Amino acid sequence: MNLYGASGHTKVIIDIVKSKNGQIDYVFDDNPEIKSILGYEVVNYPTEEMLKSKLNVIGIGNNRIRKKVADSLKGGVHPYISHLSAVISASAEIGDGTVIMANATINSEAQVGKHCIINTGAVVEHEVILEDYVHISPNASIAGDVQIGEGSHIGIGSSVIQGLTIGKWVTVGAGAVIIEDIPDYVTVVGNPGRIIKT
Numbered sequence: 001m002n003l004y005g006a007s008g009h010t011k012v013i014i015d016i017v018k019s020k021n022g023q024i025d026y027v028f029d030d031n032p033e034i035k036s037i038l039g040y041e042v043v044n045y046p047t048e049e050m051l052k053s054k055l056n057v058i059g060i061g062n063n064r065i066r067k068k069v070a071d072s073l074k075g076g077v078h079p080y081i082s083h084l085s086a087v088i089s090a091s092a093e094i095g096d097g098t099v100i101m102a103n104a105t106i107n108s109e110a111q112v113g114k115h116c117i118i119n120t121g122a123v124v125e126h127e128v129i130l131e132d133y134v135h136i137s138p139n140a141s142i143a144g145d146v147q148i149g150e151g152s153h154i155g156i157g158s159s160v161i162q163g164l165t166i167g168k169w170v171t172v173g174a175g176a177v178i179i180e181d182i183p184d185y186v187t188v189v190g191n192p193g194r195i196i197k198t
């Protein structure tokens with residue numbers, strides 16, 4: 001596979017791929033100052049052939065940039081990858097390009113879109129729907145039947161109670177507790193969650 005972005009997030013993805021004896025062919029990053037990552041050479045100026053050679057995973061934590069790169073991908077998208085310790089229901093659906101980190105749980109009939117991040121120890125409960133490019137940060141918990149719109153970032157250690165709808169491109173702050181629906185394009189912090197930015 002090819003990886004885009006030589007970031008800390010990519011390092012975690014490399015660990016997952018190596019633990020499953022997977023093969024990383026190229027790591028791309030357009031910052032010419034980054035030459036290597038965890039022992040892999042970083043390609044700053046890839047050829048068309050390199051870009052199309054393998055299925056891709058985008059190792060970029062920023063949801064907007066991940067979408068931008070996905071929109072301009074030359075090659076195909078790799079099926080989701082997950083750490084060996086992740087617990088994923090057989091009835092869950094996970095989109096291509098999504099990465100699922102150590103100790104994450106995705107329960108029955110959850111639907112996770114493309115290029116999402118389910119980070120370390122996150123819980124995505126039964127029948128949750130996550131649209132493309134959503135990031136559930138470490139130790140965040142999404143209760144049953146919640147829907148989260150495209151590109152939203154749910155902060156580290158936050159909680160969302162069951163049945164809510166969170167809009168697209170929302171940011172939920174670290175440690176927030178969300179107890180009511182959240183509209184698109186806002187930042188919410190605190191317990192109970194309150195909107196601080198639109």
Ligand SMILES: CC(=O)SCCNC(=O)CCNC(=O)[C@H](O)C(C)(C)COP(=O)(O)OP(=O)(O)OC[C@H]1O[C@@H](n2cnc3c(N)ncnc32)[C@H](O)[C@@H]1OP(=O)(O)O
Nearest residue numbers: 119137138154155156171172173174175187188189190196
């Ligand atoms: C593997 C990984 O590392 S994954 C990465 C995980 N990281 C995260 O989850 C980070 C989540 N981000 C946050 O919590 C950020 O603080 C954000 C996005 C909510 C806000 O960031 P900014 O937009 O830069 O807001 P800023 O720092 O200016 O804060 C605005 C106000 O909100 C408050 N605030 C910011 N974050 C929080 C929070 N999590 N909880 C409560 N209050 C908060 C600030 O104290 C400030 O209050 P004031 O106006 O009374 O002084």
